[in-house]
Amino acid sequence: MSEGWHLYLLRCRGGSVYAGITTDIERRFREHASGRGAKYTRAHPPECVLGSRAYPDRASASRAEHELKRQPKARKLDWLLADPQPMLDR
Template identity: 40%
Template sequence: MVVHHVYVLACADDTLYTGYTTDVERRVAEHNAGNGAKYTQSRTPVEVVHVESFETRSAALSREYAIKQLSRAEKDRLVDD
C-alpha cells in the first residue's frame, strides 16, 4: 500500500514550504540538491518540520491545499505541535 504524505519544510531564509510526496526522505534530498520545487532551489538547505500521512492521494492533496491557505502564524502553530 502506498502512503501519501504532506510535509512542511523550514527553508534557510526562515520561510516555510508545503508539499506532497510518497517518499519524504527522497523528496527532501531532491529539494536540498536543488532539484525540488523552484521555490526551494534558492532557499537550501531545507529541513522537515512537519509531516502528515494519508491513505489516499486525494486526502493528502486536500490537506496540502488547506495548509497552504493558512497564515504564517497558523503554520507556525502547526509545526510547533
C-alpha cells in the same frame, strides 16, 4: 517511513516554510536540497523537515496541502502541534 501519502513542512533558508506532499519524505527532501525539487525550494533551499502527517491517499493529501498553503506561517507551525486529524475534517 510508512506507506501512503504525507504532507510535510520544510524550514527553508531565511526562515520561510514550504509545504508539499510525497510518498517518501527523505527522498523528497534530498531532491529539494539538491535543487531538483520545487521552484520555491530552488530559490529558498531547505534546511530541515519540520514535520509531516500521513494521509490515506493522494487526493486527501493534496486537499490538505492546498488548505495549508493558504495559511500564514504561524498557522502552518500550529498545524504541526495539532492533533493528526486532516484539516479538512474539522
